[in-house]
Amino acid sequence: MKILVLSLLRLGDLLMHQEILEALDLLYPEAQVDLLVQESCRHATPLFSRQRNVHFFPRMALQDQLVLKDKSFFRAYLDIKEWAVGIQNAQYTHVIDLTHTHFSKALIEALEIPEWGAQKKSYLNDVFADCTRSSFHYVDALYGSLQITNPRPMPQAEERQSSVIVLQPLTSDSKKNWSLIAYRELILKLGQRDPSLQFKVVGSPQERNILTQNFQTLPNVSLEICGLPELRQILQDSRFLISGDTATLHLATITRTPSLGIYLGSAEPTKTAPRLRGAIVLQSHEACVPCRHSSACPQPSHLCAQSLSADSVFHVLVAMIDKNQTELKRLAWDSSFSIFRVEQTSFGFSTLEDLSLAESEFQQLIRQVTFASRATQTQHSVEQLVKAFTGELWELSIFVEERLRNFDRVFEVIKDLQSEVRSISKACLRMDKKIENHGIRLAPLVKEFGFLSEDPEWTSVMEAALVACSQETSFVVYRRWRALLDDLVAFTDLNNEIYLQLRSYLHERGVYYVPGPTRTT
Amino acid sequence: MLVQGLEDQKLCSQRDPTKEAAQWLELQVVSAGHLWILGLGAGYHVAAMAQKYPEHVISVVDHRPELRAHFEKSFPACARQVRVELVATEKELLDCQSYRLFGPALSSIHRFRPAISMEQEMYAEFSKALRGQTKASFRFLCEQLEIPFNEVCFAGISDFQIKEIALAVEAQGPSAARRWVRVLRELVT
Numbered sequence: 092m093k094i095l096v097l098s099l100l101r102l103g104d105l106l107m108h109q110e111i112l113e114a115l116d117l118l119y120p121e122a123q124v125d126l127l128v129q130e131s132c133r134h135a136t137p138l139f140s141r142q143r144n145v146h147f148f149p150r151m152a153l154q155d156q157l158v159l160k161d162k163s164f165f166r167a168y169l170d171i172k173e174w175a176v177g178i179q180n181a182q183y184t185h186v187i188d189l190t191h192t193h194f195s196k197a198l199i200e201a202l203e204i205p206e207w208g209a210q211k212k213s214y215l216n217d218v219f220a221d222c223t224r225s226s227f228h229y230v231d232a233l234y235g236s237l238q239i240t241n242p243r244p245m246p247q248a249e250e251r252q253s254s255v256i257v258l259q260p261l262t263s264d265s266k267k268n269w270s271l272i273a274y275r276e277l278i279l280k281l282g283q284r285d286p287s288l289q290f291k292v293v294g295s296p297q298e299r300n301i302l303t304q305n306f307q308t309l310p311n312v313s314l315e316i317c318g319l320p321e322l323r324q325i326l327q328d329s330r331f332l333i334s335g336d337t338a339t340l341h342l343a344t345i346t347r348t349p350s351l352g353i354y355l356g357s358a359e360p361t362k363t364a365p366r367l368r369g370a371i372v373l374q375s376h377e378a379c380v381p382c383r384h385s386s387a388c389p390q391p392s393h394l395c396a397q398s399l400s401a402d403s404v405f406h407v408l409v410a411m412i413d414k415n416q417t418e419l420k421r422l423a424w425d426s427s428f429s430i431f432r433v434e435q436t437s438f439g440f441s442t443l444e445d446l447s448l449a450e451s452e453f454q455q456l457i458r459q460v461t462f463a464s465r466a467t468q469t470q471h472s473v474e475q476l477v478k479a480f481t482g483e484l485w486e487l488s489i490f491v492e493e494r495l496r497n498f499d500r501v502f503e504v505i506k507d508l509q510s511e512v513r514s515i516s517k518a519c520l521r522m523d524k525k526i527e528n529h530g531i532r533l534a535p536l537v538k539e540f541g542f543l544s545e546d547p548e549w550t551s552v553m554e555a556a557l558v559a560c561s562q563e564t565s566f567v568v569y570r571r572w573r574a575l576l577d578d579l580v581a582f583t584d585l586n587n588e589i590y591l592q593l594r595s596y597l598h599e600r601g602v603y604y605v606p607g608p609t610r611t612t
Numbered sequence: 613m614l615v616q617g618l619e620d621q622k623l624c625s626q627r628d629p630t631k632e633a634a635q636w637l638e639l640q641v642v643s644a645g646h647l648w649i650l651g652l653g654a655g656y657h658v659a660a661m662a663q664k665y666p667e668h669v670i671s672v673v674d675h676r677p678e679l680r681a682h683f684e685k686s687f688p689a690c691a692r693q694v695r696v697e698l699v700a701t702e703k704e705l706l707d708c709q710s711y712r713l714f715g716p717a718l719s720s721i722h723r724f725r726p727a728i729s730m731e732q733e734m735y736a737e738f739s740k741a742l743r744g745q746t747k748a749s750f751r752f753l754c755e756q757l758e759i760p761f762n763e764v765c766f767a768g769i770s771d772f773q774i775k776e777i778a779l780a781v782e783a784q785g786p787s788a789a790r791r792w793v794r795v796l797r798e799l800v801t
Contacts, residue, residue, distance in 0.1 A: 150799065157800050161721040161723065162721075163716065163719075163721075164745075164774055164777055165717030165744045165753045166644075166718060167796055168759070169717060169757070193798050194795065197791070200794070201791035201792050
């Protein structure tokens, strides 16, 4: 088996994809797993843990041919066909698309190589192609689309005795940047608390000037403008990394460096938190967070960055250094931002533990239900579900058909719930304090959902949310409902899929349930 | 100074045309073995390019026969390497020997701005024709490269940018060419 894995996004994504490549190596040791990356990521190849054939896609050169004056589209056409010959000659049996863009889809079609997991991308399509909130980490969603489970536990951050703290202040997108003044303040506060600390500010050559202007004069600070292998060495020798949502943060996962991620703008911890147990991620409570990836910050000032003061981040970092979990939870409860700790569930998924206690119970209940469904899908085959059914196959068929018939109505009820929840948002915008109407309109839908789904856990979660809804009309209530319904949609989709698989299984074995004619009297 | 100008049009620097040609040459990115130069002018820039790229074939487009005669007389060393095509319309360009002989898609296109200042419109049209962005050149190149295109979409398109090209090709139905065109379209959308 020869597999070509497409990783045609940016460096940070490529670093996250390494975990999946290693999982494929372990699960299919006889297979040759090769990689296709952007030409611009060529410098990252020395970081790969295993030697493999890497192909490079000349994106920039082709784009130049397509858009620049005095260049020809036909030249680009001939160039890409010439480039493809190398891939086609390698005779890959499968291609795995970790890129998941219209471009990668078109490329796979043009290369005419069968795609692995092409039919299981509905979740990725629905959630990651847009700004929809996700119940799963990006990498877990990719595992799900490939229908494989990570064979190894997620790495744990190592405890380090080093006196070096690494900071990566700039990201690829200005709306994800925390202010440089705040970084300076943070360095000064940490230096005052412990004068033995050394700070290494890292960045790319393009960032040299701005970093020099802001950090060169600070005591115990050195600028490290370096390549990836050198950066890896720096992270290996350091005690902590403080960074936005950058490739450096994902590189720290490989080196197991304890990390503090400052997620601002469009950075969404549930989707792209570092895959390192014990890493801490901060996210603002501002209503506009996370914003759209493709557009600029919509606010008159950078609200999400302003809600994280240098002082509060300093206290989080001190609690991390002192391993003071109680203090971390207290800070999470009191702060204007969320503090998440990266953990791994018993089902193997990455999860974010919200350290503010009240939120944690609510979130965890939702996650528990959703993950339980995912586990059923991935860990138990349909055969095992059939074995677990105590009756005859025809009885199971009736059961499956009844559930599937219910799903249509369940989806309608969820749509009605979503529509009602949107009206909460509109009421907030109108500053309308007549709150009772929302609860009154939501309550019968929740009841009907409970009746149709026969799912006590989801029903109890929604009933709890109803109570909050009847107490106030606010964006907090709206966001809580929206998050709940997003998870519910994901859960119901997965559940529906399981029943559809059961139906196919039964049909393959000649077990059909045909409803009889309605008896008339 | 070999040529001062033509009908009051300055064809090159009046002070130091060799230096001007060298400066122009420094800015050119040569990406193919066959080079098109739009505008012959006084010929210094063509001679400089021929000297720098002795292995390349150079085709020069101009519409003034007196300039070709002057170039052949002034730069006899370039005779083997440089082919001057006298064309005044897009049709003449498409019919010329260089266009038929060397696929324009595989050529590198260069413009000597001072020499074409008076004929901006004509040379802009030539540039489009060399890039396959006019109807006639698009049809010619598609046929050369065996890319099927849809005549219906093709008829309604005036300026062939990547989106329009993709539209005209994709409407033709499934083919390897259509799939590669779609990949290119996705690269710029």
